[in-house]
Amino acid sequence: MKSFTATTLAFLGYSLALVAGLPLQDRTTVHLRSRDSSSGVQGAAYFMTNEPTGNFVIAADIGSDGTLTLNRAVVASGLGSHGVSNPIGPDALFAQGSVKASAAGGILAVVNPGSNTISAFSINPSDPSAITMIGEPVSSEGEFPMSLAVSDSGNMVCVLNGGAVNGVNCFSVNKQSGLVSMPNSFRSLELNQTTPPSGPPGSTSHIVFSEDGSQLIASVKGIPPTPGFIAVWDIDSNGSLSPNFTSIAPQPTGALPFSMTVVPGENALLVTDPGVGFDIFDLSAQPDTNGTAAGKSSAVPIDGQSATCWSSFSNKMGNFYLTDIGTGIVTEVNVDNNLKGSIVQVWAPAIPQRTTELAQLTAALQQYPQGNGTATIDNDVATVNGNDFLYVLAANATSVHVLSLPAPGQAQLIQTLDFAGPIQAAGLTINPNNVQGMTVFVTA
Numbered sequence: 001m002k003s004f005t006a007t008t009l010a011f012l013g014y015s016l017a018l019v020a021g022l023p024l025q026d027r028t029t030v031h032l033r034s035r036d037s038s039s040g041v042q043g044a045a046y047f048m049t050n051e052p053t054g055n056f057v058i059a060a061d062i063g064s065d066g067t068l069t070l071n072r073a074v075v076a077s078g079l080g081s082h083g084v085s086n087p088i089g090p091d092a093l094f095a096q097g098s099v100k101a102s103a104a105g106g107i108l109a110v111v112n113p114g115s116n117t118i119s120a121f122s123i124n125p126s127d128p129s130a131i132t133m134i135g136e137p138v139s140s141e142g143e144f145p146m147s148l149a150v151s152d153s154g155n156m157v158c159v160l161n162g163g164a165v166n167g168v169n170c171f172s173v174n175k176q177s178g179l180v181s182m183p184n185s186f187r188s189l190e191l192n193q194t195t196p197p198s199g200p201p202g203s204t205s206h207i208v209f210s211e212d213g214s215q216l217i218a219s220v221k222g223i224p225p226t227p228g229f230i231a232v233w234d235i236d237s238n239g240s241l242s243p244n245f246t247s248i249a250p251q252p253t254g255a256l257p258f259s260m261t262v263v264p265g266e267n268a269l270l271v272t273d274p275g276v277g278f279d280i281f282d283l284s285a286q287p288d289t290n291g292t293a294a295g296k297s298s299a300v301p302i303d304g305q306s307a308t309c310w311s312s313f314s315n316k317m318g319n320f321y322l323t324d325i326g327t328g329i330v331t332e333v334n335v336d337n338n339l340k341g342s343i344v345q346v347w348a349p350a351i352p353q354r355t356t357e358l359a360q361l362t363a364a365l366q367q368y369p370q371g372n373g374t375a376t377i378d379n380d381v382a383t384v385n386g387n388d389f390l391y392v393l394a395a396n397a398t399s400v401h402v403l404s405l406p407a408p409g410q411a412q413l414i415q416t417l418d419f420a421g422p423i424q425a426a427g428l429t430i431n432p433n434n435v436q437g438m439t440v441f442v443t444a
């Protein structure tokens with residue numbers, strides 16, 4: 001009886017796959033909700049399953065109030081992978097930027113770290129969860145591609161490879177045929193790594209363009225006591241990269257450069273550093289003769305932090321939002337025009353009934369706990385109807401946390417979107433240790 005049931009179930013599963021035409025993992029799009037129209041949808045948030053059996057992009061609609069509704073899973077036509085770590089856990093790629101949307105280019109690009117490829121999609125501007133692959137996935141020309149940068153114009157995509165063949169490589173974007181490898185843009189980091197790489201120490205982290213688009217920058221974590229570095233290449237007007245990179249180490253207490261977020265208008269980067277909190281790199285200053293970041297660069301501690309690795313910036317708030325995989329806490333950080341970085345503080349009444357007595361006011365550092373064990377990783381900010389919202393991938397909770405940002409120091413959790421249930425119900429595999437990425441697209 002038992003085996004009869006199992007056989008019946010197996011047959012039923014087979015029949016369902018036949019009805020759908022293809023095994024589930026090979027289907028192009030799996031709908032996670034049904035809806036008649038995209039009216040009221042303001043944008044989409046995307047991350048990826050990064051499954052070794054087949055990588056899928058998960059797209060969720062952003063509504064006018066900033067909240068998310070899961071929409072679909074779209075096959076990326078490549079495989080996910082997990083770096084070698086002990087213990088194995090969330091943040092499979094030791095990375096930020098595995099999935100990147102460009103509003104200017106109308107495209108979404110994702111890495112397939114287990115296939116050494118990159119897939120590009122066009123985004124339907126009036127229904128942004130509806131993405132369509134452009135061309136075929138292209139070779140990253142290295143191993144374990146794990147982070148992407150898209151230029152402001154949306155015309156150039158660069159990848160960071162973190163495996164045995166590591167370094168950067170760039171592509172131009174053709175709206176019909178997809179990504180086209182650019183000559184003279186493959187540059188090695190010459191790291192002694194494996195495929196998949198071991199980490200987090202000693203692994204590659206993130207790739208970004210400088211704010212003016214004239215430089216390409218990759219970050220590499222150190223292996224304490226040896227500090228990591230950021231690698232800076234100049235970009236020629238024809239898109240080729242300088243033959244060599246400038247290597248810049250963080251200020252002495254910094255060690256593990258992870259995500260990089262541009263400090264607007266300052267030729268500087270805020271770089272999360274799980275060894276301390278975050279580093280500021282002042283790119284206007286020549287590094288010291290030993291390669292350490294100089295000028296107004298600094299390393300800023302976040303007390304009680306465990307592993308602060310991801311960051312994004314809100315234009316409306318003028319502040320950065322940093323996530324910690326160990327504590328599950330979001331920290332709001334300000335960088336002033338002297339490049340001094342600090343955790344945002346808000347004066348709050350210690351005794352609510354006696355707000356007028358200054359003596360009763362205490363300063364609260366603006367940190368927003370998302371729950372122990374949630375493992376908050378990648379995040380991004382979207383401006384929806386003039387309001388900013390923060391989208392945080394809580395990997396271990398297989399959910400996306402949505403925080404509204406009504407004013408500096410006042411972030412509020414407004415939604416916890418579970419994605420494991422609906423994705424599993426649709427027959428796809430989802431694993432808290434594999435999910436990665438967070439990027440947003442908002443309809444103009």
Ligand SMILES: *[C@@H]1O[C@H](CO)[C@@H](O)[C@H](O)[C@H]1NC(C)=O
Pocket residue numbers: 192
């Ligand atoms: C590269 O790393 C391996 C493993 O840690 C080590 O055995 C080898 O000596 C390293 N090679 C170089 C050139 O540093």
Ligand SMILES: *[C@@H]1O[C@H](CO)[C@@H](O)[C@H](O)[C@H]1NC(C)=O
Pocket residue numbers: 183184236238239240
């Ligand atoms: C781009 O410019 C650089 C230096 O200006 C030159 O070496 C390179 O050959 C050029 N590449 C292309 C594809 O024209």
Ligand SMILES: *[C@@H]1O[C@H](CO)[C@@H](O)[C@H](O)[C@H]1NC(C)=O
Pocket residue numbers: 243244
């Ligand atoms: C790049 O680095 C190589 C090896 O260190 C060196 O021989 C070469 O002169 C450098 N090129 C430039 C343009 O700095």
Ligand SMILES: *[C@@H]1O[C@H](CO)[C@@H](O)[C@H](O)[C@H]1NC(C)=O
Pocket residue numbers: 252288290291292
């Ligand atoms: C580099 O030099 C700076 C001072 O110029 C010093 O603070 C720092 O510790 C040095 N770093 C290393 C890795 O030697």
Ligand SMILES: *[C@@H]1O[C@H](CO)[C@@H](O)[C@H](O)[C@H]1NC(C)=O
Pocket residue numbers: 372
């Ligand atoms: C979370 O963990 C921290 C440190 O282990 C502990 O102090 C705190 O009480 C925990 N919070 C909750 C809500 O369990």
Ligand SMILES: *[C@@H]1O[C@H](CO)[C@@H](O)[C@H](O)[C@H]1NC(C)=O
Pocket residue numbers: 089090325326372373374375396
């Ligand atoms: C993930 O959740 C499990 C329990 O569900 C917990 O034991 C583990 O510590 C969590 N991992 C992280 C990195 O938060």
